Structure formats: C-alpha cells, structure tokens
Amino acid sequence: MDLVKKNALINQVGYHNKFVGTFLEVKKILEGGHIGDIYHFQADAYGPVVIKKSENTWRSSPEEGGGCLMDYASHVIDLLNYLISPVEEVFSSTVKSIFSSRVDDAVYALLKLRSNVTGVLSVNWSDDTYRKMSTSITVIGTKGKIISDGSELKVYFKDADSCPQGYSKGWNVKYVTDLTDPVDFYLRGEEYSAQIDYFIRAVQGKGENRINTFESALLTDKAIMMIREKSRI
Amino acid sequence: MERILFGDNQFFAVNHISDEKSRAQSIRFKNDSAILKTLDEARATGINTFMCTTHDRMINICDVIRKHGDKYADFKIYPCMPYAHKYANAATELGIVGALKEYVPGNFVGSVLKGGMAFLSKDYLSIMELLVDSEMKMFRGIQTPVIFLQNVLTDMLLGLGMNDILVAFHAYIRKKYHAEAGFITMNMPKLVSVLHRGGIENPIVCASINKAGFRMSGGKDLYEQVLKEKKMRLVAMQVLGGGAIPVSEALEYVCSFPQIESILFGASSKVNIEDTVSTIKKLDLASDFFRIA
Numbered sequence: 001m002d003l004v005k006k007n008a009l010i011n012q013v014g015y016h017n018k019f020v021g022t023f024l025e026v027k028k029i030l031e032g033g034h035i036g037d038i039y040h041f042q043a044d045a046y047g048p049v050v051i052k053k054s055e056n057t058w059r060s061s062p063e064e065g066g067g068c069l070m071d072y073a074s075h076v077i078d079l080l081n082y083l084i085s086p087v088e089e090v091f092s093s094t095v096k097s098i099f100s101s102r103v104d105d106a107v108y109a110l111l112k113l114r115s116n117v118t119g120v121l122s123v124n125w126s127d128d129t130y131r132k133m134s135t136s137i138t139v140i141g142t143k144g145k146i147i148s149d150g151s152e153l154k155v156y157f158k159d160a161d162s163c164p165q166g167y168s169k170g171w172n173v174k175y176v177t178d179l180t181d182p183v184d185f186y187l188r189g190e191e192y193s194a195q196i197d198y199f200i201r202a203v204q205g206k207g208e209n210r211i212n213t214f215e216s217a218l219l220t221d222k223a224i225m226m227i228r229e230k231s232r233i
Numbered sequence: 234m235e236r237i238l239f240g241d242n243q244f245f246a247v248n249h250i251s252d253e254k255s256r257a258q259s260i261r262f263k264n265d266s267a268i269l270k271t272l273d274e275a276r277a278t279g280i281n282t283f284m285c286t287t288h289d290r291m292i293n294i295c296d297v298i299r300k301h302g303d304k305y306a307d308f309k310i311y312p313c314m315p316y317a318h319k320y321a322n323a324a325t326e327l328g329i330v331g332a333l334k335e336y337v338p339g340n341f342v343g344s345v346l347k348g349g350m351a352f353l354s355k356d357y358l359s360i361m362e363l364l365v366d367s368e369m370k371m372f373r374g375i376q377t378p379v380i381f382l383q384n385v386l387t388d389m390l391l392g393l394g395m396n397d398i399l400v401a402f403h404a405y406i407r408k409k410y411h412a413e414a415g416f417i418t419m420n421m422p423k424l425v426s427v428l429h430r431g432g433i434e435n436p437i438v439c440a441s442i443n444k445a446g447f448r449m450s451g452g453k454d455l456y457e458q459v460l461k462e463k464k465m466r467l468v469a470m471q472v473l474g475g476g477a478i479p480v481s482e483a484l485e486y487v488c489s490f491p492q493i494e495s496i497l498f499g500a501s502s503k504v505n506i507e508d509t510v511s512t513i514k515k516l517d518l519a520s521d522f523f524r525i526a
Contacts, residue, residue: 186388
C-alpha cells in the first residue's frame with residue numbers, strides 16, 4: 001500500500017457494485033443526510049452458485065474459488081463500507097457450508113461500522129430461488145428508509161422538508177434504467193463497462209483514481225478476516 | 234418477419250427493473266400450462282411468432298406444439314441461443330472443459346483436447362456448429378425461419394473481435410437449417426458494420442430501441458442515424474426502456490421509424506398483450522395513412 005502511494009500508481013479492484021446506478025443514488029441520499037441519523041442496516045446477497053453437493057470443481061477449492069465469504073459476501077461488505085462506513089467490529093458471525101465440503105456457502109453476521117451504525121449481513125450463494133446474484137441493502141434512519149438492489153430503489157421519507165430534489169414525502173420508486181449513464185460498449189451490465197472505463201481514464205491521466213482503490217479493498221479484506229475469526233469462536 | 238413478435242422474458246422470471254416482479258412471474262408461470270395459456274392469448278390477437286430462449290422449459294412447450302399440429306399450424310418460433318445461464322451454471326460446476334464435454338455430443342471435445350490448443354483454436358467453428366445442433370434439437374418439426382444468437386454471445390464475440398464466428402454462424406444457419414440467422418445485440422451500430430464487412434448485406438438484427446436511450450450503446454442519435462443509413466432488417470426490443478417510458482409514448486417512438494421491420498415485446502396479462510398489439514396496429518395505420526397522403 002505504501003509503495004502504491006509512494007510511486008503514485010493507478011490501482012483498482014473490481015468491486016462493480018460501486019458503478020451500479022441505484023447504489024450510486026443511495027450514496028447520494030445518504031451523503032445528503034436525507035434519511036436522518038442512520039441506526040440500522042440490512043445487507044444481503046443471494047444467488048444460485050453452488051446448489052448441490054459436488055466435489056472437484058474450482059468453486060469448491062479454497063485456493064481457487066475461495067467460498068461464499070470471499071467470493072460473494074466480499075461484494076456486499078465492500079458496498080456497505082462505501083455506502084455507510086467501513087466495518088469496524090464483528091459482534092457475531094456464522095460461516096457455514098451447505099453443499100460444499102471445503103469452502104463456505106453462507107455467511108450471517110452482526111456488524112458494527114466505524115460510524116457506530118449496527119446491522120446484519122446475510123449472504124447465501126446456495127439459494128436457487130434466485131436466477132442470478134441479487135444484492136440488496138436496506139438502511140433505516142430517523143427520517144426515512146432506503147431499500148435498494150441493483151435494479152430498483154425504494155425510498156421512504158417521513159417529512160417533505162428532508163426530501164432531496166425529485167423525491168416527495170412517503171414512498172418513492174426509481175429504477176436503474178433512470179439512473180444509468182449510457183456506456184460505449186455493453187456486455188452484461190453497464191457497470192462493468194463503466195468500471196473498466198473509469199480505470200482506463202485514470203491510467204490515461206484523464207480521470208481520478210478514487211473509487212475501488214487497494215486501500216478501500218483492504219478494508220473489505222479486513223472485515224472478511226474479522227467475520228471469519230469470529231465464526232471460529 | 235411478422236410486425237409483432239412475442240417474447241419470453243416474463244415466462245422465465247427475467248425482469249430488468251424489479252426482483253420482486255421477477256419472483257411474482259416465477260410463481261405465476263411455474264406450470265407449463267400457464268405459459269401455453271398466455272401464448273394462446275397472444276395468438277388470439279394475431280401474433281404468430283414466439284421469440285424464445287433455448288431454455289430447458291421450452292422442451293415441454295415444443296412437445297405440446299408438435300402434439301397439437303393443427304392448432305399451431307401457422308405458429309413459428311424464433312429460437313434465441315444459447316440460454317447462457319445453462320452454460321454458466323455448467324461451467325461453475327464442471328469447469329469450462331467439463332461444460333463443453335457435457336453439451337458437445339460424442340467424444341469430440343476429448344479428441345480435440347488431446348490435439349492441444351492449436352487444434353482447438355482451429356476447430357472452434359466445428360464446436361460452434363455442434364452446440365447450435367444441440368440447442369436446435371428441441372425444435373425439430375417446428376417452423377424456425379429465423380434463429381438468433383443471444384446478445385451475451387454476439388456482444389462478447391464482437392468485443393473480442395472474433396467476427397469470423399458471427400459470419401460462420403450466419404452461414405451455418407442457412408446451410409443446415411435453411412433459415413436466416415439473426416443477431417441480438419446491445420451494440421447495434423458496431424455490430425452492423427462488422428456484419429456488413431463480413432459480407433452479410435442485409436442482416437437481421439434485434440436491438441434495444443427506445444425513447445429513453447436505454448441500452449443503446451454509443452447513444453440514441455447514433456442508433457437513429459445508423460438505422461436510417463445502413464441496410465438491415467431490424468427487430469426492436471426493450472421498446473419500453475425497461476419500463477421507464479409510458480407505453481403509448483414508447484410505441485409511438487418505435488413506430489415512427491419505417492426502417493424497423495418488427496417489434497418484440499413480452500407481457501403476462503391478456504389485457505397488456507391486447508393493449509400493446511392494438512396500439513401498434515393503430516400507430517401503423519396512422520403512419521401508412523400519412524405516407525399515402
């Protein structure tokens with residue numbers, strides 16, 4: 001990390017959620033303080049990665065795939081770190097295998113963030129009621145509530161005075177289609193193109209290198225380590 | 234191609250704007266009978282083409298269509314291949330080579346792999362042909378005048394510059410199935426140039442066309458320009474821009490381009506199907522009238 005800083009090198013880790021329109025909007029609403037003092041969050045991700053017992057695949061090898069905590073939950077933790085505040089303490093956690101024998105398939109944890117907000121992380125990659133990975137976050141504050149996934153953002157404001165522009169008192173629903181900037185080339189999601197464009201622009205010296213740095217990814221790695229350690233107790 | 238094509242996203246819980254709606258659809262279309270009922274409701278409005286993914290559930294639907302040959306005599310299916318999740322799940326479970334072995338018939342993969350990567354790279358066109366055949370099996374005996382390559386593959390090949398596979402797909406569909414190849418894409422301007430350069434003069438392309446500019450990579454203006462200037466047979470999809478635009482306004486935009494040959498849409502309820510079809514018909518009549526006048 002010191003070397004990267006000393007040499008002023010461009011660096012990026014691929015946490016694509018930070019380029020998803022709905023989550024960017026959540027960030028804006030939270031930064032504006034529009035839902036008041038945040039007191040709880042619920043961060044989830046579910047999907048059908050390992051849905052039956054099967055040995056000898058790369059997913060089941062800790063050296064290659066790494067398991068649900070490393071491979072799947074990491075994206076949710078990183079998003080949480082970005083949207084609210086980095087994970088500081090893990091009160092309790094369960095890291096369990098469902099179908100895999102050498103890696104974990106689900107992670108449940110009670111967390112405290114640097115901003116003193118507490119909440120629940122719930123991730124399971126053995127849930128085949130989902131067609132593909134679905135990541136969502138709920139944030140509750142004294143003046144409102146946000147429920148967002150990669151495609152739909154639902155926000156509730158208690159009062160008219162605290163709403164940002166374009167929102168009103170009560171429930172508001174916005175879709176990623178309204179919140180996404182077009183990209184030059186599309187493959188399986190605007191966020192992937194936006195992410196690589198952001199990196200290339202930084203390399204060319206045309207853009208900033210602030211999102212998804214090694215430094216922010218290290219905070220995610222530390223949270224992963226704390227969750228794993230707590231589950232062993 | 235018919236003016237209105239019926240899509241399948243609603244049947245397989247594909248919803249671009251809401252996970253909740255996607256779950257509701259998955260519950261609603263749990264049984265094949267629910268899919269067939271909705272298809273019949275679409276047919277009752279005069280739609281006779283169903284554009285569908287080569288999803289495993291289509292095997293049963295195709296069986297019913299074959300069994301009731303009289304009822305579905307004029308019915309056409311435009312298969313869209315591959316159903317990417319099937320291969321992605323197989324690759325997750327078995328690895329890339331394992332997945333190829335699972336889906337490519339015979340001992341082909343084994344012998345190719347023994348020959349090493351050089352052999353493999355020379356023979357990827359044969360692998361493509363075998364995979365197309367395996368995807369087409371479920372449609373035997375059903376009219377499939379246009380066979381599409383899904384955007385996930387079209388755009389991946391386009392991005393990698395593997396243009397020869399796109400051209401070879403087109404040639405193989407003609408030779409083996411006496412049908413036209415179609416290409417679904419989120420990068421229409423770029424694809425059309427590549428297909429023209431590959432000698433496909435009037436390609437069938439299915440792309441997002443909507444007033445919101447949603448999934449129109451390179452921008453709406455560029456799409457409109459290419460649509461007016463370049464030769465292609467275009468199927469407009471995602472005309473509602475993922476649900477962001479009011480239906481009548483959305484359809485009015487799409488119907489304003491005489492270059493668009495067909496409009497693809499999917500809906501679950503009878504009322505929505507009927508409304509969409511009658512709105513398109515009204516708009517088409519109006520523009521015909523102005524053209525003649």
